[in-house]
Amino acid sequence: MTSAVDAPTTFDLGPARALSCRECGHQVPLAAEFACAECFGPLEVSYEFGPITRASIEAGPKSIWRYRDLLPVPSDVDTHPNTQPGLTRLVRADRLGKALGIRDLWVKDDTGNPTHSFKDRVVAVALAAARQLGFKVLACPSTGNLANAVAAAAARAGWESVVLIPSSLERAKVLTTAVYDGALIAVDGNYDDVNRLATELASEHEDWAFVNVNVRPYYAEGSKTLGYEVAEQLGWRLPGQVVVPVASGSQLTKVDKGFRELGELGLVEPTPYRVFGAQATGCSPVATAFKDGQDVVRPVKPNTIARSLAIGAPADGPYVLDTVRRTGGAVEDVTDEEVVAAIRLLAKTEGIFAETAGGVTVATVKKLVESGKLDPDAETVLLITGDGLKTLDAIQDHVGPRATVPPSAAAVRAALDEPGR
Amino acid sequence: MTSAVDAPTTFDLGPARALSCRECGHQVPLAAEFACAECFGPLEVSYEFGPITRASIEAGPKSIWRYRDLLPVPSDVDTHPNTQPGLTRLVRADRLGKALGIRDLWVKDDTGNPTHSFKDRVVAVALAAARQLGFKVLACPSTGNLANAVAAAAARAGWESVVLIPSSLERAKVLTTAVYDGALIAVDGNYDDVNRLATELASEHEDWAFVNVNVRPYYAEGSKTLGYEVAEQLGWRLPGQVVVPVASGSQLTKVDKGFRELGELGLVEPTPYRVFGAQATGCSPVATAFKDGQDVVRPVKPNTIARSLAIGAPADGPYVLDTVRRTGGAVEDVTDEEVVAAIRLLAKTEGIFAETAGGVTVATVKKLVESGKLDPDAETVLLITGDGLKTLDAIQDHVGPRATVPPSAAAVRAALDEPGR
Known part of the structure; x- marks a missing residue:
């Protein structure tokens, strides 16, 4: 995986300084990479933090961006339209x-x-990093929460989105992603098929940020x-x-x-x-x-x-x-x-x-x-x-009304086992 | 409507001082009343506010309770278990x-x-007032959002709840209320029937607070x-x-x-x-x-x-x-x-x-x-x-996947109308 087309060679990702291999410690410059070129281990963001106090955090936005000085995002991250997740x-x-x-x-x-869901956190960080890295499209393979979060975050930011789901997904989950009007593509296959397809598409599309594939190190930090x-x-x-x-x-x-x-x-x-x-x-x-x-x-x-x-x-x-x-x-x-x-x-x-x-x-x-x-x-x-x-x-086979009754107070009382009045 | 059984004659409802008729201005002491005895007009909470500053509000809880000094609730309202709605x-x-x-x-x-939904706000205020007024059960007639909010708020507070719904309600709305395990009663009738039944049951049960009936003046303030x-x-x-x-x-x-x-x-x-x-x-x-x-x-x-x-x-x-x-x-x-x-x-x-x-x-x-x-x-x-x-x-007939495709990158590209690669 390489960095996006025409992207500058240094990126403003706040306190983030490099990507480090969790296995061998090899460091590479900040980029859209996720696997170590030396040992194929996963890359993780490493930082050089500036001065941060409780007061500086508490004075920040009422969202995850109050912690922006601890995340791989630029300091003006909250000035770009985003879903403002967090502080739940x-x-x-x-x-x-x-x-x-x-x-x-x-x-x-x-x-x-x-x-x-918590996916709004990781997607917001992925989107902020992807913007700095020069990507133009937000994408993911998903079976549910991540699809919702990516489609919504892209809509709010005015980005295109490409969300891949298995075609067997329940109708409700399809609707809650489709409503945001990105490119929702149903794939005839299981989640593993969809995931493989995402990796292939990521390598073909230099301006697509698959949040949980090629920008995963940033995404995960959320x-x-x-x-x-x-x-x-x-x-x-x-x-x-x-x-x-x-x-x-x-x-x-x-x-x-x-x-x-x-x-x-x-x-x-x-x-x-x-x-x-x-x-x-x-x-x-x-x-x-x-x-x-x-x-x-x-x-x-x-x-x-x-x-x-x-x-x-x-x-x-x-x-x-x-x-x-x-x-x-x-x-x-x-x-x-x-x-x-x-x-x-x-x-x-x-x-x-x-x-x-x-x-x-x-x-x-x-x-x-x-x-x-x-x-x-x-x-x-x-x-x-x-x-x-x-x-x-x-839960649909496990919970339901305690009783169904005709519209009379006596019937409700009986259903509640109240002593006769 | 009278106040609840064994309730004290004065209630700590914070800055609230009386109920005033919106039509004739007639005032009555704070109680579980909702209609003017003089003219049948609706009663509304009137207040005598203490000193309140922006700073005192901003230093408060990250929920509607930061405005407690402006609501008909006691000043320790947030020490009782509640759903902590607001500050959305x-x-x-x-x-x-x-x-x-x-x-x-x-x-x-x-x-x-x-x-x-916003119903969490009004229900939280109704519950807090109902507690002061001596009620023991939280209740409502509803077709959806209110049912969810009442059942959840009662569960969190450890109160019994009685929620009346039309039996024709969609299964999803039934499930999202039933899961809280209160007394959910389906009534064979339309919403008007359910509403009438609620008024009748409220008059029979002195310890049931129907949030949108007998404690409506407090509820509405939320x-x-x-x-x-x-x-x-x-x-x-x-x-x-x-x-x-x-x-x-x-x-x-x-x-x-x-x-x-x-x-x-x-x-x-x-x-x-x-x-x-x-x-x-x-x-x-x-x-x-x-x-x-x-x-x-x-x-x-x-x-x-x-x-x-x-x-x-x-x-x-x-x-x-x-x-x-x-x-x-x-x-x-x-x-x-x-x-x-x-x-x-x-x-x-x-x-x-x-x-x-x-x-x-x-x-x-x-x-x-x-x-x-x-x-x-x-x-x-x-x-x-x-x-x-x-x-x-x-929205179910209006949105859906842009395309359903076999698991190949070429098929996705075609679905997205990308130029050939």
């Missing part, structure tokens, strides 16, 4: 905590983002903002435990990276924390490797209702294992039945309706407490990264 | 503005609320926060024009009330502004009365895809007419075809996917500009009060 609610979850046996529980509710916000919203403090759903694994490693950066920059006390990963049993390659004590993540064929986590060969799986082991956490997996029960538990106790990935996280917390791996007395944050409105099929 | 994005809409011919346009995007936020987010300034969708009409009158209060309290310069109302032609009793120069709003039988605005006999219709005429605005209505086109235009230009009510507002702005009623050079704010994810049926 961190809510105390005492009722859920009581149900799970955790004394001090918080839910980071990312359903409040513009298209109702997830650091989840870590920053949790710490800021706790009053500039790191939680003792954080539980993160694992798809590619990128989000978990970036939340950890965000926490570490805050400590290194003196923005929080670098207190110890433990990072936990959550997977669905039907797609649990990282949990399996963790439990088996392996360093290698063996690919699986996904079979779970948690489709937004259904990545059988997670690119950042080994780094998830590193992070979890280094911090003293764990990776656990839960069945689809547990996922549905957990979606309902979260909704019933906290009024938050999560997509299946959120059910995976809540159910995993429950299992980790029961097995003694999660400390019920430590302050714990769990991440809800997407909205139940997008995965209604997961 | 106000985004500059240059691309939409260009399409509509407006120079200086903003969109207040209330889809970022916890259950993705919409003032839309006005407060717009002004604060503009940098403590009132816009020249604001365009608001009209269902019962309450929201429009409360945005105006909020603007006036800010001016009276010296929090903004009391600059003139014009308020515009938006209705769907299939349910446009207020627009009709406005155009006919009438003071009386004649009820209609609704027939429009904008179901969240489909109130044929809008309780606050006459007050909408007062507000619009006093400020030099107008009420306009648009066809369902215009609504769909406007949903698509907003999505395509700003990456915001609104429900049908939002389509009504955008289409109305277009019509008002074209007819010269809206000044294209004045700073204009339009309110998007609900989310397109909840009204997918409105």
Whole structure:
């Protein structure tokens, strides 16, 4: 992958200084590259941060751009039209905590983002970097949340978008992307076919930024903002435990990276924390490797209702294992039945309706407490990264009206089992 | 309607001092009343405000509770579990503005609320007041957004909820309320039947707060926060024009009330502004009365895809007419075809996917500009009060993939009409 056509050779990407190989450490200049030319390892953004204070962050925009000095974006990033994601609610979850046996529980509710998932964060950073790198079109292969986020962000910015989806995708997910009027292309094939096609198209189109392919190193950094916000919203403090759903694994490693950066920059006390990963049993390659004590993540064929986590060969799986082991956490997996029960538990106790990935996280917390791996007395944050409105099929056979009655007060009273009046 | 059982005779409802009849001015003590005993006019909360500054508001919570000193809620309102709605994005809409011919346009995007509509605001205020008034159960009749908001708010607070819906409601809307596990009762009847039933049940159950019936005066005040936020987010300034969708009409009158209060309290310069109302032609009793120069709003039988605005006999219709005429605005209505086109235009230009009510507002702005009623050079704010994810049926026959292709790069290129490579 090369940089975009006619792009300048140096880019204003704020504090970002280079791309570094996570495997061999080889550094290359900032560009639209994602794999190390030496060892094919994944490239990651490295930085040289300027002076950053809590006050400078708090005085910033009420979006992820308050952390712009910690991201690979120019300092004027918020002057370009963008979806302004982030700064979503961190809510105390005492009722859920009581149900799970955790004394001090918080839910980071990312359903409040513009298209109702954390993908708005990563796409906003990818778009900002892509603009600097000289790209003209925003693109992705996706089966859901990412498609929504890319199509919306491109529309708002006035960019063309190309979104590739499997043609078998549910109608609701097609509509919520198609409405933004980008080039939505349905491909007769499965997600793997669509993904391969994206890589091929990226190499052919020098001005197309596939957010999760050729600008992936920048895109991934957007997830650091989840870590920053949790710490800021706790009053500039790191939680003792954080539980993160694992798809590619990128989000978990970036939340950890965000926490570490805050400590290194003196923005929080670098207190110890433990990072936990959550997977669905039907797609649990990282949990399996963790439990088996392996360093290698063996690919699986996904079979779970948690489709937004259904990545059988997670690119950042080994780094998830590193992070979890280094911090003293764990990776656990839960069945689809547990996922549905957990979606309902979260909704019933906290009024938050999560997509299946959120059910995976809540159910995993429950299992980790029961097995003694999660400390019920430590302050714990769990991440809800997407909205139940997008995965209604997961609950449709499980919830419904308590009763259907004729239009009379007596009938309602009877349905509610009230004593006769 | 009387106050709840065993409730104290004075209530801590913050700066609220009494309920005043909007028709005859008769005042009654704060209680769960909604109609004047003298003339049957609607009761409204009146206040005695303490010292309030921009700084005291800005130092408050990042939710509607930063305005608690302007609402009928106790000062410790945010210490009780609640959904923390509000402080949603106000985004500059240059691309939409260009399409509509407006120079200086903003969109207040209330889809970022916890259950993705402005109803979270009014329900949160209703719940807080209901707690003070001694109620134990949160209830409503609803066909959609309100049902979601009541069920979620009650779940989070640990209250029982009773939500009455017509049994014909779409499955998706049933699921998004049922998931919170309150008492969701489907009634074999239309919305009018359900509404009548709610009034009957409210009179029978002294500890049930029907948010839009017996605690309506408090509930309605929650919409003032839309006005407060717009002004604060503009940098403590009132816009020249604001365009608001009209269902019962309450929201429009409360945005105006909020603007006036800010001016009276010296929090903004009391600059003139014009308020515009938006209705769907299939349910446009207020627009009709406005155009006919009438003071009386004649009820209609609704027939429009904008179901969240489909109130044929809008309780606050006459007050909408007062507000619009006093400020030099107008009420306009648009066809369902215009609504769909406007949903698509907003999505395509700003990456915001609104429900049908939002389509009504955008289409109305277009019509008002074209007819010269809206000044294209004045700073204009339009309110998007609900989310397109909840009204997918409105667009399902209008948007879709641009093409369905086999999994080859050549096929994608052909679908995109790219020159041969």
